Amino acid sequence: MRTVSVFDTTLRDGEQTPGVAFPLNYKIQIAKQLDKLGVDVIEAGFPAASKGEFEAVKTIANLGLSSKICALARIVKYDIDAALDSEADMVHIFISTSKIQIEHTIQKSREEIVRLAVDAVEYIKDHGRICMFSAMDATRTEIDYLKQIYKAVEDAGVDIINVPDTVGVATPFKFYDLIKELREHLNVPIDVHCHNDFGLAVANTYAAVLAGADEVQVTVNGIGERAGNAALEEVVMTLHGLEGIKTNIKTEYLVETSKLIERFSGIKVPPNKPIVGANAFSHESGIHAHGVLKDARTFEPGVITPEMVGHKRRIVIGKHAGRHQIKKILEDAGYQVDEERLTKIMEKVKELGDKGKKVTDLDLFAIAEVVLGELKKEEKAILVDEVTVLTGNRITPTAVINAEVEGKKKVTSAIGVGPVDAALNAVKELAGESMRIKLTEFRMDAITGGSDALAEVYVTVEDDEGNSFTARGAGADIVMASIEAVIHAVNYLMLMKKKKKHD
Structure with missing residues (x-):
């Protein structure tokens, strides 16, 4: 059965999403999660970009992960040395090859570009590292020149070539034909990197695999430059489910990984997103x-x-x-x-x-x-008597709740990143160990305008057995509306649990 490698660039191209920046602790957690997911290669970053980027790549390269760690570099000695010094397993080099980019960015002759590419590959191989070469803007490069430069780096000892659709203008049939022609011309493995400017990144990646591509470059949730990249979860499940083509991805961790990237990037996954969206099933x-x-x-x-x-x-x-x-x-x-x-x-x-x-x-x-x-009211597991919330610029947000829990008086307190978070954490404490709950969805809508606007809060709460319940609360006090909604949900989850025990 055919197996395709997965090259994840969430930490590099994904971080180039406008408004997204992952601090080092986030990058470490993401790298560990990608390794758990089973990606073959993690592109950890661009070491020459900054001291912080260099340290991040080096730290990830020394985590002892099973995935190979890749560092990006331009075909410039400074960049390549930074990538080598980062101790990454693989160095991914790139240079523009399309007419428009040659004329307006690097302004070098085609012959000089080929020579620079060959020299860079040989330099990396002399240092004993895996080398990937990308002809940037490949899909807008004349096919004869594209074949020429790829053949030259193959002869120089490159380990894998990447065919990037840098500005997302490929279409599945044309991309299939391009990869098929390159596959017949080259012996080294072929990797593809597709952007989603026309919503075709996944389709183009899929077509490339059918045409003979050996590896796919993807990002979790499809984040990346402009409209993003091919989404890892969609590419993998298309290959697994529709073609019987395998990857080393442990698919049961796809939703878990998607949620991590959603949280760290701040980019919410649309509910109708295939595979990992809330409405997918x-x-x-x-x-x-x-x-x-x-x-x-x-x-x-x-x-x-x-x-x-x-x-x-x-x-x-x-x-x-x-x-x-x-x-x-x-x-x-x-x-x-x-x-x-x-x-x-x-x-x-x-x-x-x-x-x-x-x-x-x-x-x-x-x-x-x-x-x-x-x-009836007396059947409710939790009855709230009083709520006190403290917050301020020098105070850690803290919530104290007095309540009756299954007939017994209980006082609990919790802290949070804000007053709502603190209050919801206090509700979790009220529910106790016998009813471990987590908030899986929180949404707030303003019903009216003004500083005294009524807010409507929607929550979904899940218990430790996987049962979930959606509820709403409303009022001018956002904290109280949030507590009301969560208490409603917890009460019903506890009641359902009790009813099931009796049945």
Whole structure:
């Protein structure tokens, strides 16, 4: 079975995303996570760019990871020496080869560019390192010249060549033809690096592999210059799921890795992002949800499952929901619903959806309780009496909550990066060891304008068994609205747990 190598450039090209900068401690954590994920090569950075960049690459190169560590360098002795001194396993050199870039950037003759490339490769090989050569802007370079320079560096002993679509203008059929022609002309392994300016980075990378490329350059979540790079998770699962082409990626860590990069980069993953987005395995439509509850392959690709990538399947409530999914969600929470009451509950859910409201689990259960007359105040596991939050420019944000937890008085306190974080950490403390919870989603919308604006907070809370619950809180006090939403969610998770024990 064919295997393709994965070269991850999140720490180099990914960090070139406008507004993104990873401090050293983040870079170390990212490198360790990429190694855990199973990438073959980690491009750790551009050592000649700054002292900090040099130290970062050198630190990562000495972590003892299984992945090979690569350093980027221009075809300049200073850059190459910095890359060699960083102790990286591989040096990735590049020089412009397209007419427009030669004329407007490096202003050298084509013959001189070939000579510089050959000299650089020989210099790196003389130092016993793996060498990758990139013809920058390859997809806008005349094919004869591209073949000439790649053949010259191959003869000089280069280990692998990279074909970059630097400005994202390749299309899958044309890129396939280019890689196929180069594959027939060269003996060294071929690597590809695609940008996403026209949304074709993953498709171009996929086409290149079909044409004979041996390695793919990717970034987690597709971050990178301008519109980004080919997304690691999409490329890998396309190869695994649709072509049976393997990589060394441990796919069960894809969502975990995506969330780490989302957090460290500050770039939120859209819910509709393939493979790792919150909606990737979520179903609201009644027809879809009914089918998926019977057999997930009815309305999912089938060749991949949420578990394969570290995800979870979700049946979501909304105005498009059908009877089967509403009944299943209610029954899973311990509610017994006959057909007549189910119809009433569904009417209320659709009415809420028609008003443009996001229908949370809390909304569904609140509707069910009105119709069924089930949950009484005394059944709630946590009843909050008083909340005190301290914050200021010289005070670590601290929250103190007085509450009744399953009939017993309890006072808890916690700190956080801000008042909301501190308050939510205090709620986690209230829930205790028997109910370990984590906040997987937090969103706030202003309902009205002005400094006294009403805010609506949406949260998703997950327990240690993987059960999740969505809830909302609203009010002029953002901290209290957040606590209200999380307490609602925790109460229902605890109640569901209790009901399951009794059943």
